[in-house]
Amino acid sequence: MFKKFITVFSLIFLINISSAFAKEINIDVNGLVCEFCAVTIEKSFKKKDEIKEVKVDLDQKKVFLIFKEGKDLSDKFIKDTIVNNGYNVVKINR
Amino acid sequence: MSFYSLIDILLSRTSINITPPWKGEFAELSNFYLGIVRNINMKLVANHLLHFIIYNYTIRGYRHKHLFIMKLFLALTILLSFLASNVFARPISYSGGATIMQNNDAVKNSIHVHYSPSYKYSVGYKGEYLRKDQIALNGLQLNNLVKRWNLPAAQGNIYLKSNVGNANKSGKNELYGFAGIAGDFETRKYFISYENRYYKSDGDILSNFEQSARIGVAPYVAGYGSLHTWLMFQVSHQPEFEGDEIIATPLVRLFKGAHLAEFGVSSNKRILFNFIARF
Numbered sequence: 001m002f003k004k005f006i007t008v009f010s011l012i013f014l015i016n017i018s019s020a021f022a023k024e025i026n027i028d029v030n031g032l033v034c035e036f037c038a039v040t041i042e043k044s045f046k047k048k049d050e051i052k053e054v055k056v057d058l059d060q061k062k063v064f065l066i067f068k069e070g071k072d073l074s075d076k077f078i079k080d081t082i083v084n085n086g087y088n089v090v091k092i093n094r
Numbered sequence: 095m096s097f098y099s100l101i102d103i104l105l106s107r108t109s110i111n112i113t114p115p116w117k118g119e120f121a122e123l124s125n126f127y128l129g130i131v132r133n134i135n136m137k138l139v140a141n142h143l144l145h146f147i148i149y150n151y152t153i154r155g156y157r158h159k160h161l162f163i164m165k166l167f168l169a170l171t172i173l174l175s176f177l178a179s180n181v182f183a184r185p186i187s188y189s190g191g192a193t194i195m196q197n198n199d200a201v202k203n204s205i206h207v208h209y210s211p212s213y214k215y216s217v218g219y220k221g222e223y224l225r226k227d228q229i230a231l232n233g234l235q236l237n238n239l240v241k242r243w244n245l246p247a248a249q250g251n252i253y254l255k256s257n258v259g260n261a262n263k264s265g266k267n268e269l270y271g272f273a274g275i276a277g278d279f280e281t282r283k284y285f286i287s288y289e290n291r292y293y294k295s296d297g298d299i300l301s302n303f304e305q306s307a308r309i310g311v312a313p314y315v316a317g318y319g320s321l322h323t324w325l326m327f328q329v330s331h332q333p334e335f336e337g338d339e340i341i342a343t344p345l346v347r348l349f350k351g352a353h354l355a356e357f358g359v360s361s362n363k364r365i366l367f368n369f370i371a372r373f
Contacts, residue, residue, distance in 0.1 A: 031244030033282050036372065038318045039352050040188035040213075056318045058282065061246060085188050086213035088244040 233259020270295035285310035302334030
C-alpha cells in the first residue's frame with residue numbers, strides 16, 4: 001500500500017515538475033479585432049511541433065504561446081508568422 | 095472598343111511567366127492552359143478554363159485523390175448555384191486557408207469557393223444567379239488585399255475583386271467580367287463597410303453597376319471562442335436588377351470560430367441568408 005502511494009505521488013510530482021518547465025510567452029498584436037483573426041493566428045502556430053498550446057485574448061490584444069518542454073521559437077519566426085497572416089507585432093514579452 | 099479587345103490589349107501588354115507550384119498531372123494541364131493564355135484571345139481562354147473546371151471537378155473528379163473535396167465542391171455548386179451575392183465578409187482567408195461563402199439576398203444567390211495562398215490574395219470559383227433576369231454567372235475570381243491598417247483596437251481593409259467567366263441567359267452564352275472595390279473598418283464593437291462592382295458581358299446580357307454599404311454594432315463584446323453577435327443594417331443599390339430602388343436590409347450576424355451566418359429580411363420582402371465557413 002505504501003509503495004503504491006509513493007509511486008502515485010512520484011508520478012504526480014513529476015508531471016507537475018514537467019509542466020512547471022513549460023515555457024510561456026505572450027505577444028502584443030495590433031489588428032486583433034475579430035474571431036477570424038484569432039483563428040488565423042491560432043491555426044498557424046498550432047502547426048508547429050514546438051507549440052503545446054496557443055491562446056488568444058481579444059480583450060488584451062495578446063497571443064499566448066505555451067511551448068513543449070525544452071522547446072522554443074525565435075522572435076523572428078514568431079514575428080514573421082504573425083505578419084504573414086496580416087497582423088502587426090507590437091512586442092514579444094518573454 | 096469591345097470588351098474582348100480591351101482584354102486582349104491588356105493581355106498582350108502583360109508578360110505572363112508563371113511556374114505552377116504543383117506537380118504532375120495538374121502541372122501539365124495548367125501549363126497547357128497558361129500556354130493558351132499567352133497565345134490565344136481571352137474568350138477562348140475563358141471557355142477553356144470553364145471546360146477545365148467542369149471536366150476536372152465533375153467527371154474526372156470522382157477518380158481524383160481528393161475525392162471528398164471534389165464531391166463537396168460539386169454538391170455545393172449544384173445545390174447552391176441556384177441561390178447569389180453580396181459578400182461583406184472578407185474575401186481572403188489566412189495563408190493556406192480555404193473558404194466557402196454562400197449568399198442569398200434581395201436579388202441574387204451565389205456561392206464563392208476560394209483558396210488563399212497568402213493573406214494578400216485569394217483565387218476561386220464564383221457562381222451567381224440573378225433571379226429577376228434569370229442570368230447564371232460562372233467565373234473565376236481573384237480577390238486582392240490592397241491595403242490593411244492594423245491599429246491597437248481596430249482594423250481597416252481595402253480589397254479589389256475581379257472575375258471573368260460565362261454568363262448564361264435563356265440558353266445564350268456570353269463572356270462576362272466584373273471588377274469592384276470593397277472596404278471595411280471594424281472594432282470589436284462597431285463595423286462599417288462599402289462595396290461596389292461593375293458587371294459587363296460582351297453582348298447584351300450584362301451591363302450594370304451595383305453598390306452596397308453596411309453598418310453594424312455588437313450588443314455585447316464576446317471573447318475568443320464565444321458566440322459573437324452583430325446587429326447590422328445594409329443598404330444596396332442595384333439599378334439594373336431592381337430599378338432605382340434602394341433596398342434596406344436589417345440583419346443579424348452570428349459567428350463562432352471559423353463559421354459565420356447572417357439572417358435578415360429586405361425592404362422588398364426577400365430573405366437574406368449568408369453562410370461562411372473557413373477551413
